[in-house]
Amino acid sequence: MTTPAQLWQFLLSGLTTGSIYALIAIGFSVIHNATGIVNFAQGEFVMLGAMTMITFSRDLGLPMPAAFAASVLAVAAIGIGLERGPLRNARSRVVLILVMITVGASIFIRGVSMIIWGKMPLSLPPFSGDTPISFLSAAVMPQSLWIFGITLCAVIILHYFFKHTMLGKAMRAVAANRRAARLSGISVDRIVFFSFALSSALGGMAGIIITPITTMSYDAGVMLGLKGFSAAVLGGYGSMAGAIIGGLTLGVLETAGAGLLSSHYKDAIAFLVLLFVLFFRPAGFFGMTKVQRL
Amino acid sequence: MNHIKSIHSPACQIGLFAILVQGCALLVRNSYYLFVLNIVGINIIVVIGLNLLMGYAGQISLGHAAFYAIGAYLSAILTVTYGFPAWPTLFLALIITAGVAYVIGIPIMRLEGHYLVMATLGFGIILYIVLIQWDDVTGGPSGFAGIEPLHIGSLTFDSDRRFCYLIWPCVLLTLWGSLNLVRSRVGRGLMALRSDELVASCTGVNTEGYKVKVFVLSAVLASLAGSLYAHYIGFVSPGTFSFFYSIQVVTMVIVGGLGSLWGSVLGAALLTVLPEFLGIFQTYNVLMYGLVLMVVLVFFPEGLLPGLWFALQKTHRKHR
Structure with missing residues (x-):
C-alpha cells in the first residue's frame, strides 16, 4: 500500500523532473x-x-x-x-x-x-x-x-x-x-x-x-522535447507561468503514475496528458482562450 | 489533341507505369532485388497516403509508423495467436486503424498544424512503447514471428516474386484511386483548403471534415501497407515501426514534392533503393535523412524533384 511517506517521496522526485520539464517548456x-x-x-x-x-x-x-x-x-x-x-x-x-x-x-x-x-x-x-x-x-x-x-x-x-x-x-x-x-x-x-x-x-x-x-x-531528445511540449501545452502555450506550473504538474503526475500504476508506461503519461488537454482545454491552465481554431 | 489528353489521364499513366514495373520484375533474377522492389511498393502505399495528408490537406503527421504498426501487428496477432483468417483480419485492421485515426484526428484537426505534428509524434512513440512493453501479446522487443503468407485460392504469395504480383497491383490501385481522388470534387476542395483555409471554408468546403477524412484515409493506407508487410516478411518487430520510420516516409513525401503523387512514387523508390545499395548509409542513415529533410525544405519547399525540375526549365530557357 502507498503510505503518505511514499506520496511525499513521489511529490519530491516528481518536482525534480518537473523542474526540468518546466525549463524545456x-x-x-x-x-x-x-x-x-x-x-x-x-x-x-x-x-x-x-x-x-x-x-x-x-x-x-x-x-x-x-x-x-x-x-x-x-x-x-x-x-x-x-x-x-x-x-x-x-x-x-x-x-x-x-x-x-x-x-x-x-x-x-x-x-x-x-x-x-x-x-x-x-x-x-x-x-x-x-x-x-x-x-x-x-x-x-x-x-x-x-x-x-x-x-x-x-x-x-x-x-x-x-x-x-x-x-x-x-x-x-x-x-x-x-x-x-x-x-x-x-x-x-x-x-x-x-x-x-x-x-x-x-x-x-x-x-x-x-x-x-x-x-x-x-x-533521448525526442522524448524530452515531447514532454516539455506537453508541459507547455498543459500550462498554456506561450505563457511562462504556465510553462512552470505545467512542467511541475506533469513531473508529479508522471512520477505518481509510474509509482502507483505502472512504471513501464511512465513515458505514456505525458502524452495522455497532452491529448487530454488538447481534447478538453486547448488553451491550458494559463493560456488565453485565443488558441487559433481554424 | 485527343491522344495528348489521353496520355495525361491517370488510367493511361498507370498502365505505362504497370508495364514498367512488370518489366523490372521480369528482368530481375536476383531475389534480393525483388525484395527491394517489394519494399518500394509497400513504402509507396504509405507515402501516397501521407502525401494526400501533407500535400493536399496541408497537415503533417510524424506518427505514420504507428498506423503502419497497427496494421502489421493486428494482422500478425489475430491470425497467429487467435487463428483468424488472413484477409478478413486485414480489413478488420483497416477499420480499427480508421477508428483510431478518427478519434485522434477530430479534436486535433481543429487546432493549428503543429499540434497535429506533436500529437502524432507522441502517438507514434506511445504505440512503440506499448509494442515493446506488452510482450505477452506483441512479443516485446524480440518481435513476433510465424505469420503465414497471404493467399488467394490456391495461389500463395510466399516468394519474393509471387509477392510482387500482390503488392504491385495494390500500389497501382492505390495510385489510381488517389489520382482520381485529387481530380474529383473532393480533391479540388482539398486544394482549396491547402491554398487558403479561410477562403475554402467561405466557399462552402467543409474544411474540418475534409482534414479529418484525409487523415483517416492516409492512416488506413499505412495500415494496409503494414498488414501486407507482416504477411510478406512473416515477422514483425518494434524496430521497424520506430519514430525513424515516420521520419523516413515524411522525407520521401518531401523529396517527391508536396501534392505530387507521382513525385511520391519517385521519392519512395529513390529513398528506399539508394540506402540499400550504398553501404555507407548504415552508420550515417539518421544523419542523412535529417540533412536531406532540412536541406530540401530550406531550398525547395515545394519538394526536391519538382524544385529541380523548375530549376532545370529555368536554365534551359536562359540558354535559349
Whole structure:
C-alpha cells in the first residue's frame, strides 16, 4: 500500500523532473512567442547540453563550473546556428515548413550525436556527492536540490529579464504583436536571434543538471522535447507561468503514475496528458482562450 | 489533341507505369532485388497516403509508423495467436486503424498544424512503447514471428516474386484511386483548403471534415501497407515501426514534392533503393535523412524533384 511517506517521496522526485520539464517548456514558449513556430529541436538542445558537458568535464578535464558555462554557451551557439542557418535562409515562410525544418534539424543533430558520442547512455557525476539527505522522512538526492536551486534562479532571472530590461520588454512586445513591435522600432530579427539563444541555453542547462540522475543518450531528445511540449501545452502555450506550473504538474503526475500504476508506461503519461488537454482545454491552465481554431 | 489528353489521364499513366514495373520484375533474377522492389511498393502505399495528408490537406503527421504498426501487428496477432483468417483480419485492421485515426484526428484537426505534428509524434512513440512493453501479446522487443503468407485460392504469395504480383497491383490501385481522388470534387476542395483555409471554408468546403477524412484515409493506407508487410516478411518487430520510420516516409513525401503523387512514387523508390545499395548509409542513415529533410525544405519547399525540375526549365530557357 502507498503510505503518505511514499506520496511525499513521489511529490519530491516528481518536482525534480518537473523542474526540468518546466525549463524545456519555457524554451518552447520563448521561441514560439518570437516566431510563432514550434521548435522540434528543443529536446535535442537538452541532449546536447548533457553531451557537451560530458565532453568538457570528463574528456577535456575542465572544472565543473567552467564546463557548465562552456556547454551552455556551446548549445546556445548551436541554437543560434539553427536560426541563422536553415531557418533564416528558408525559401518559404510557411509556418509548417519552418516547423518541419526544425524536425529535420533535430534528426540531423541526433545522427551527428550518435556518431560523436556513440549509442550507449552516458552519465555525469553528481555536482556534490550522492549521499541522500533525509528531508521530512523522504530521501532527497543532493542533485535534486541543485536542480531546484538552478531552476529557481533561472526563473527569477528570467522574470526580472522580461519585466525590467529593455530586451526582455522588447521580446514581450514582439510576442504580443509583431507588426506593432516593428513599427515602434524593435528589431524583430534581433529578438528572434536572441530567443533562439535563450531557449537553447535553457534547454542545454536542463540537460546538464538532469543527467547525473537519469543519464543521457543520443536519442533521448525526442522524448524530452515531447514532454516539455506537453508541459507547455498543459500550462498554456506561450505563457511562462504556465510553462512552470505545467512542467511541475506533469513531473508529479508522471512520477505518481509510474509509482502507483505502472512504471513501464511512465513515458505514456505525458502524452495522455497532452491529448487530454488538447481534447478538453486547448488553451491550458494559463493560456488565453485565443488558441487559433481554424 | 485527343491522344495528348489521353496520355495525361491517370488510367493511361498507370498502365505505362504497370508495364514498367512488370518489366523490372521480369528482368530481375536476383531475389534480393525483388525484395527491394517489394519494399518500394509497400513504402509507396504509405507515402501516397501521407502525401494526400501533407500535400493536399496541408497537415503533417510524424506518427505514420504507428498506423503502419497497427496494421502489421493486428494482422500478425489475430491470425497467429487467435487463428483468424488472413484477409478478413486485414480489413478488420483497416477499420480499427480508421477508428483510431478518427478519434485522434477530430479534436486535433481543429487546432493549428503543429499540434497535429506533436500529437502524432507522441502517438507514434506511445504505440512503440506499448509494442515493446506488452510482450505477452506483441512479443516485446524480440518481435513476433510465424505469420503465414497471404493467399488467394490456391495461389500463395510466399516468394519474393509471387509477392510482387500482390503488392504491385495494390500500389497501382492505390495510385489510381488517389489520382482520381485529387481530380474529383473532393480533391479540388482539398486544394482549396491547402491554398487558403479561410477562403475554402467561405466557399462552402467543409474544411474540418475534409482534414479529418484525409487523415483517416492516409492512416488506413499505412495500415494496409503494414498488414501486407507482416504477411510478406512473416515477422514483425518494434524496430521497424520506430519514430525513424515516420521520419523516413515524411522525407520521401518531401523529396517527391508536396501534392505530387507521382513525385511520391519517385521519392519512395529513390529513398528506399539508394540506402540499400550504398553501404555507407548504415552508420550515417539518421544523419542523412535529417540533412536531406532540412536541406530540401530550406531550398525547395515545394519538394526536391519538382524544385529541380523548375530549376532545370529555368536554365534551359536562359540558354535559349
